[in-house]
Amino acid sequence: MKANVRTSWQVTRSVWYALFMREALARTTADRMAWFWMIFEPIAVIALMVGIRTLVMGKNQLILNAEFIPWLIIGLMGFFLYRENMIRLMGAIDSNKGLFAYRQVKPVDPVLIRSFVEATLRSFVFLLFIFIGVLLGLDMLPDKPLIAIWAWFSLWMLGLGTGLTLSALNKLIPEAGNIAKLLALPLLLVSGVIFPASIIPHHLQLFFLWNPIPHGLEILRNGFFHQYPVINGVSLLYLWFWALFLLCLGFILHLRYEMRLKAK
Numbered sequence: 001m002k003a004n005v006r007t008s009w010q011v012t013r014s015v016w017y018a019l020f021m022r023e024a025l026a027r028t029t030a031d032r033m034a035w036f037w038m039i040f041e042p043i044a045v046i047a048l049m050v051g052i053r054t055l056v057m058g059k060n061q062l063i064l065n066a067e068f069i070p071w072l073i074i075g076l077m078g079f080f081l082y083r084e085n086m087i088r089l090m091g092a093i094d095s096n097k098g099l100f101a102y103r104q105v106k107p108v109d110p111v112l113i114r115s116f117v118e119a120t121l122r123s124f125v126f127l128l129f130i131f132i133g134v135l136l137g138l139d140m141l142p143d144k145p146l147i148a149i150w151a152w153f154s155l156w157m158l159g160l161g162t163g164l165t166l167s168a169l170n171k172l173i174p175e176a177g178n179i180a181k182l183l184a185l186p187l188l189l190v191s192g193v194i195f196p197a198s199i200i201p202h203h204l205q206l207f208f209l210w211n212p213i214p215h216g217l218e219i220l221r222n223g224f225f226h227q228y229p230v231i232n233g234v235s236l237l238y239l240w241f242w243a244l245f246l247l248c249l250g251f252i253l254h255l256r257y258e259m260r261l262k263a264k
Contacts, residue, residue: 019113065227082159089163107261108254148223155216161246168253212242
């Protein structure tokens with residue numbers, strides 16, 4: 001009797017499903033504080049920023065055509081989506097090293113699945129904040145939902161590309177991972193997360209927009225507040241240029257150095 005022969009796609013799908021269940025359980029149940037930190041971190045940053053704004057600016061409105069707290073929440077959530085993909089994907093290979101004894105499991109598989117798990121969790125937390133904000137009377141419902149969803153997806157792809165590249169570089173050149181972790185806080189400050197891009201002097205906006213993250217955050221905020229002014233030069237096309245470049249680079253590194261990534 002002829003044995004059942006599975007196709008390559010069926011094998012890959014089975015591997016991804018097993019990795020997804022393993023990663024989701026580890027992410028949500030292995031650490032008792034996992035859900036707490038995912039929710040508490042943005043609340044703490046929001047409280048700090050609101051306190052600083054009240055202390056320094058009083059009741060002056062910094063944001064045009066948008067409430068400050070919803071504007072800040074949306075920016076933080078978009079940035080955390082990118083940052084978690086950038087940082088957490090670097091440890092995906094080491095966390096699943098024992099599985100590489102199975103030839104069906106490649107180093108790129110746990111990286112992709114961890115990114116999907118992170119995006120799913122961050123999207124759930126974002127929806128939770130939107131729901132709570134609406135209950136509290138905040139303007140948290142998007143005026144242009146499709147644009148908001150596309151900007152959110154774009155930020156995820158940028159984070160996936162960055163994390164995919166760094167996951168390989170971190171194994172090949174360990175110093176690269178340390179540098180990436182050190183850049184997390186400066187990126188928060190220079191990506192327009194806690195201040196509007198419109199207050200940056202015009203002659204400095206060109207340098208500010210070299211960073212692809214503000215392009216996604218500004219479009220995401222514009223999707224929630226249709227009258228929110230987006231500065232000239234903001235484009236998701238530029239963000240996708242970086243996302244596709246980093247995705248291609250990451251896949252090339254994983255393909256070229258697959259055996260070294262498994263062995264290290």
